[in-house]
Amino acid sequence: MILKRLGVSVFVLLAVSLLVFVFTLLLPGDPAQAILGQQATPERLAALREQLQLNDPWYVRYLTWLGGLFVGNLGTSAATGGSVNALLASKVSASLVLMVIAAVIAIPVGLLLGTWSAMRQGRASDQALTGLSLVLAALPEFVIGVVLTTLLSTTVFRLLPSVTMAAPGTHVWDRPLQLVLPSLTLILVVVPYMIRMTRTTMIDVLDSGYVEMARLKGLPERQVVFKHALPHAVGPVAQVVAMQLAWLAGGIVVVEFLFRYPGLGQAMVDAVNTRDVQVVQALSMIIAAFYVVVNLIADVIGILANPKLRTESHS
Amino acid sequence: MRKSEQRARAEGRASVVPRATVETAIAVEHLSLGVVDGGLILDDVGFRLRPGRILALVGESGSGKTTAALACMNHLRSGLELRGGTVELQEGASRFHRKAVDLLTLSEKQMRQLRGGTIAYVPQDPALSLNGSLRVGEQIAEVLRAHEFGRNARERDARVAEVLSEVGLPSDSAYRRRFPHQLSGGQQQRIGIAMAFACRPAVIILDEPTTGLDVATQDLVLKTIYQLTTKHDVAGLYITHDLAVVAQVANDVAVMLHGRIVEDGPAEQMLRHPQHAYTRSLLSAVPDMQGARDMGGGPAVSPLASVRAPWDDGRSAATHFTADNTTPCADTSDPGSAPSEQDAAAGEAPAPTARAVTRERGAGGVVVPGQEHEPVVRLRDLRMAYGQAVILDGINLELEAGQTTMLLGESGSGKTTLSRSVAGLNDDYTGDVLLDGEVLAPSTRRRSNEQRRRIQYVFQSPFSSLNPRRSIGDSLQVPLQLGGGMNRGQRRAAVADALDAVRLGRSYIDRRPGELSGGERQRAAVARALVNAPSVLVCDEITSALDVSVQASVIELLRELQHERGLAMLFVTHNIALARHISHKLAVLERGKLVDYGPTDTVLRNPRHAYTRSLLEHVPTLEEVG
Numbered sequence: 001m002i003l004k005r006l007g008v009s010v011f012v013l014l015a016v017s018l019l020v021f022v023f024t025l026l027l028p029g030d031p032a033q034a035i036l037g038q039q040a041t042p043e044r045l046a047a048l049r050e051q052l053q054l055n056d057p058w059y060v061r062y063l064t065w066l067g068g069l070f071v072g073n074l075g076t077s078a079a080t081g082g083s084v085n086a087l088l089a090s091k092v093s094a095s096l097v098l099m100v101i102a103a104v105i106a107i108p109v110g111l112l113l114g115t116w117s118a119m120r121q122g123r124a125s126d127q128a129l130t131g132l133s134l135v136l137a138a139l140p141e142f143v144i145g146v147v148l149t150t151l152l153s154t155t156v157f158r159l160l161p162s163v164t165m166a167a168p169g170t171h172v173w174d175r176p177l178q179l180v181l182p183s184l185t186l187i188l189v190v191v192p193y194m195i196r197m198t199r200t201t202m203i204d205v206l207d208s209g210y211v212e213m214a215r216l217k218g219l220p221e222r223q224v225v226f227k228h229a230l231p232h233a234v235g236p237v238a239q240v241v242a243m244q245l246a247w248l249a250g251g252i253v254v255v256e257f258l259f260r261y262p263g264l265g266q267a268m269v270d271a272v273n274t275r276d277v278q279v280v281q282a283l284s285m286i287i288a289a290f291y292v293v294v295n296l297i298a299d300v301i302g303i304l305a306n307p308k309l310r311t312e313s314h315s
Numbered sequence: 316m317r318k319s320e321q322r323a324r325a326e327g328r329a330s331v332v333p334r335a336t337v338e339t340a341i342a343v344e345h346l347s348l349g350v351v352d353g354g355l356i357l358d359d360v361g362f363r364l365r366p367g368r369i370l371a372l373v374g375e376s377g378s379g380k381t382t383a384a385l386a387c388m389n390h391l392r393s394g395l396e397l398r399g400g401t402v403e404l405q406e407g408a409s410r411f412h413r414k415a416v417d418l419l420t421l422s423e424k425q426m427r428q429l430r431g432g433t434i435a436y437v438p439q440d441p442a443l444s445l446n447g448s449l450r451v452g453e454q455i456a457e458v459l460r461a462h463e464f465g466r467n468a469r470e471r472d473a474r475v476a477e478v479l480s481e482v483g484l485p486s487d488s489a490y491r492r493r494f495p496h497q498l499s500g501g502q503q504q505r506i507g508i509a510m511a512f513a514c515r516p517a518v519i520i521l522d523e524p525t526t527g528l529d530v531a532t533q534d535l536v537l538k539t540i541y542q543l544t545t546k547h548d549v550a551g552l553y554i555t556h557d558l559a560v561v562a563q564v565a566n567d568v569a570v571m572l573h574g575r576i577v578e579d580g581p582a583e584q585m586l587r588h589p590q591h592a593y594t595r596s597l598l599s600a601v602p603d604m605q606g607a608r609d610m611g612g613g614p615a616v617s618p619l620a621s622v623r624a625p626w627d628d629g630r631s632a633a634t635h636f637t638a639d640n641t642t643p644c645a646d647t648s649d650p651g652s653a654p655s656e657q658d659a660a661a662g663e664a665p666a667p668t669a670r671a672v673t674r675e676r677g678a679g680g681v682v683v684p685g686q687e688h689e690p691v692v693r694l695r696d697l698r699m700a701y702g703q704a705v706i707l708d709g710i711n712l713e714l715e716a717g718q719t720t721m722l723l724g725e726s727g728s729g730k731t732t733l734s735r736s737v738a739g740l741n742d743d744y745t746g747d748v749l750l751d752g753e754v755l756a757p758s759t760r761r762r763s764n765e766q767r768r769r770i771q772y773v774f775q776s777p778f779s780s781l782n783p784r785r786s787i788g789d790s791l792q793v794p795l796q797l798g799g800g801m802n803r804g805q806r807r808a809a810v811a812d813a814l815d816a817v818r819l820g821r822s823y824i825d826r827r828p829g830e831l832s833g834g835e836r837q838r839a840a841v842a843r844a845l846v847n848a849p850s851v852l853v854c855d856e857i858t859s860a861l862d863v864s865v866q867a868s869v870i871e872l873l874r875e876l877q878h879e880r881g882l883a884m885l886f887v888t889h890n891i892a893l894a895r896h897i898s899h900k901l902a903v904l905e906r907g908k909l910v911d912y913g914p915t916d917t918v919l920r921n922p923r924h925a926y927t928r929s930l931l932e933h934v935p936t937l938e939e940v941g
Contacts, residue, residue: 209443216388216438217458217510218431227457231448307448307494 001309005299009292016288017069021062024277024284065281074282084282088267090171092286095256095263097173099248102186107241110191114198114237119225121203130199133192141251145185145258153181164261182259189251190244197240201233208232235302242298246291339363340408340518340550341387341418341434346400348382348391356382356395358574362552364518369544369551371561371582373597374571375862376833380554381439383571384520387552388434389418389426408517409433432462435511437521437540441503445495451506452491455479455513462514474513482509482539501532505539512543519544520552525560529725529889534933537563556862558601559892559935562586570594600867602892604919604936615896616719616874617915690715691883692770692851697736697746699729699907706732707744708907714851717877719884721898721915723891723930729907734853734887738772750851768798771844775856777836781828781843787814788824791843798847813842816879817872834865838872845876852876853885858893870897891930894919903927 032048033040040048049055053064068075074084113129120126136144153162161178173179205211206229214228215221253265260266264283271279303309341364348357356379364370364387374380382395387402402418409416411428418426430436438444446454452475458464459471476486482505484490495503504524511519521540525533541564544551553565561568561582568586569579570593578591589595605618690713697710706729714720714737724730735741737748739759748755750769756762771794774780781790791810795801801809811821817838828836837857844852854873858866870893877884886897894901894915901918903911903926910924922928 209438209440210446212390213436213438213444214446216385216390216430216436217461218427218429219457219461220427223457223461228446228449232446305448308496311494311497 001303002300005296005303009296012292013285013289016292017066017285018062020281020284020288021065022058024281025058069285074285075278077276077278080276084278087279088264088282088286091263091267094171094261095252095265098179098183098186098252098256098261098263099245101179101183102190102248103245105183106187106191106194106244109187110194110241111198111237113191114195115202115225115230115233117195117199118202118206121199121206126199129195133195136188137192137196141185141189142254142258144188145181145255148181148185148188149258162259164259178259182255182261185255185258186248186252189255190248193244194237194241198233198237201236202229205229205232231305234305238298238301238305242294245294249287249290338365339405340366342401342403342405343383343387344401344403346383346386346402347398348379348386348395349398351394351396355398356574357386360400360571360574360576362569362576362579364550364552365567366517366550367545367548368566369541369553369564370567370569371553371555371565372569372571373555373558373561375556375864378571379574380571381522384522384552384554385436387418387518387520388430388436389421390430404429404433404518428462431458431511431516432464432514433516434518434520435514435516437504437507437511437519437524439523439526441495441507441524442500445503445506447495450492450494451498452479452488452493454506455491455510458510458513464514478509478513481512481543482506483535484509499532501528501536504528504532504536508536508539508543512547512549515547516549518550518552520554522554523556525555530891530933530935531929533560533935534563537935540564557935558586558597558863559603563935570597597864600864602867602870602890602896604892604931604934605895616899617895691751692737692885693747693749693752694733694737695747695749697733697744697748699732699736699741699744705907707736710746710904710907710909712902712909712912714883714885716850716883717881718899719873719877719886719897720900720902721894722885722887722902722904723889723894724904725889727906728904730887730889730904731855733904734772734855734885737851737885738770738853739767740772764798768794768847769849770851770853771847771849772853773837773840773844773855773857776860777833777840777857778828778860780840781836783828786825786827787831787839787842790828791824791839791846794843794847809846810842813846814839816845816876817842832865833861834868837861837865837869841869841872841876845880848880849882851883851885853887855887856889859888859890866893873897891934892936903930 032045032054036044036048053061056064065075072085074088076082077084077087080087117126117129149162150156153160160180161175162181164178164182206225208229211224211229214224219228249264252263253268255261256263256265257269264286267279268283270276271283342361343363344361346357346360347355349355360379360383362370362372372380372383382392385392386397389402391397397419400419404412404416404418406413406415409429411425411433418429421429445451455475455478456471459474465471465474475491479486479491484502484505495506498506507524511521524540525536528536537560540551540553543549551564553561555561565582567580568582569576570585570591571577572593578585578589578594585594586598589598692714694710694712697707697712699705699707710733712720712722712733722730722733732741736744736757739748739755739757739762742757742759744757748757750766755766759767781787788807788810791813792806795806795809807824811824814821814823819835819838819842823831823835823839828839831839837860840857852873858869861869873884873886874897876882886893898915900913901911901915902909903918903922903924905924905926911918911922911927918927919931922931
């Protein structure tokens, strides 16, 4: 069963690569022109087109590009003329650091708060948390970012840097404090959904026959919740967590822009501005791959958490 | 564990051992419970559970019996509140309380010590109550751990194995490492029972533990329960709505109606000489294999000649659970006993020459079995398979006007597939379905309007077969609308007539399904099948979601409708006890094959196939009063 999911994932990625390639072809603008600028002579343009194999039929170019992807060669940047790999390496790692921090904090917090809220269903603390998470879920990420900046960086307290500084050759994580605001923003964006979904799922599960049975067996409440109820919530909650993590890969564009964080998002904005088709393609593929991998992990967790699916996959 | 605790427990155990001397384990008195800010669910309920005896709490869904049972564990489902009364655990019943104690005054923590250890619970539906993500052995072991049973893990392990073999399951470690979904329904229920008996409780509460099991498994589970409670001197509370089951396991009976206990007493007396009108009506609703009683107010279609209800003449029937009988129900369930027992379930069968024909009582329309009829529907060599799996294997069947054919089989036998093929809802079969000698297209979409009109189908669940957003009238006029040829007024009149015909009355026409009880909804569903005057009615398990007394009234309705309209009926069910009450012919389906087929009386008297015989052996009847 897991192998089947894996096969589907590969297929999805191939389909995405085709779509990305076709749509970037449709973009206005000529890569050769973009590289050489407006003053380029027709001869030089023609020569560069030949060099970039722009005259080949589209499917040949697609297959060449796809072949490059398989060996990890993302192509040549039209804007800088350098390798896309070199251009994106530092940005991808910078974004990845941000996302990992956000995920590592958000997932346990979301699960625990959601479970806690479900156990106190209907009480004041549950209602307060539910209301707060609804408000947070309703706010766009840039509003949360701006509020946090005002609160912690500029107007009220001046504790944290509001803008990321990364001189060439240094890493963003060399100054850990500047990671706080962007990751806090991301956490506040994704945690409310996780809380709400965990709470809803757990309320269903806590209402089930096997949880009532566990209580009637005289088991301590902690054991009832963590041993009998939580495993049943893991599958559905993993799906939501995956969706949120996948959202991080896209939503990070706005947050990075807000905090001038030199990551994927900024690279994307720059690439679109300069019509750097190769970089846009590469970034789209990276984000798509991230979506697919995260969802695949969620599916696998769902299968592993459910003995019924797990034992079927063996046979 | 600390030494002092160990000693306290040992002492506690010592005082628990002579349980048999304790007359009552739990005494419930003046118990009243209600919905928060709402009406009463339980009104002044009282009963006593005695060691080594089982009290059956009988009533219909909504009568409050599960609420009463859970109150014995001081467990109130959310939305309920206590209004008064006591649930007294008598002295000596638990190691935690030397003196008698009112459970309703205990804290949650104190209750936790008792739940599962001293007072154990067996749930109604093991599929919902066993945790799907834990291995079954662990689910038993954790009760032992929670109640500190045994000195160490090894002793607890041994107890898990012991209790598994007590309920008749394999106790090897491979079996204990299985997950619930890898067990059959009957095995799951026995895991539930093992879980309850694991800590050697003083009191065990069983909440309809055999609902949804086939008769053979039910028989086995009931036997297990009876043996364990007697052997270990456990006080049992058995909740059910099925009096036939009561006759098999219970020593005492309390009958509940609208949250009150209307009658109680020893089982023998209650089943033979019921005093309260409600108890009588419950008893008359139980289908019996002989077709002796007038279930639902009308005589059975194919009764066994010259037998009468046990309380009519006080004739003593075979008793299976007598005090000196150490192996209860051995005489009907031992697979190795003499072949003559094929008649066991039919009680003291009279000479086979006394045909049912001689017993045509009152209702002149009851069609005499054995008479020749023109088949309305004929199935010719119906076959169907999904790859290797054969669903239907060469079925030949005839449905005759004014006659009911019961299609009997367990889940997975192919009976629903067969009935759906007749109605054209399943078009993957090979072979022919003929209506008045004319071959029907497999799919209902390819059948003519007239052919569609003549075969109507009633679904199993009245809760999902009616659209909750539409009024009954709207739902019922759909078949007429599709048939065409009638204006709005005519359609409404026809719907009103159909509602009258199913004894609901035309006032139901503007109500919605949510306002109706289960039995009323099923009547409405029958009315929908009747609006365009079909000649064939296919009823797919239409009474299995209903209480016994509601089932009786629906059966009665079908008999009357058939009498009035001469319908040919295919009555699909897994309940063999209904056979004589509704069917002229009986067709027994096992794994897609008709293993027995003929007039109901003949099949029941001389079942040819071992499967039919095993069904007959295991069916619970009121004659087994213990």
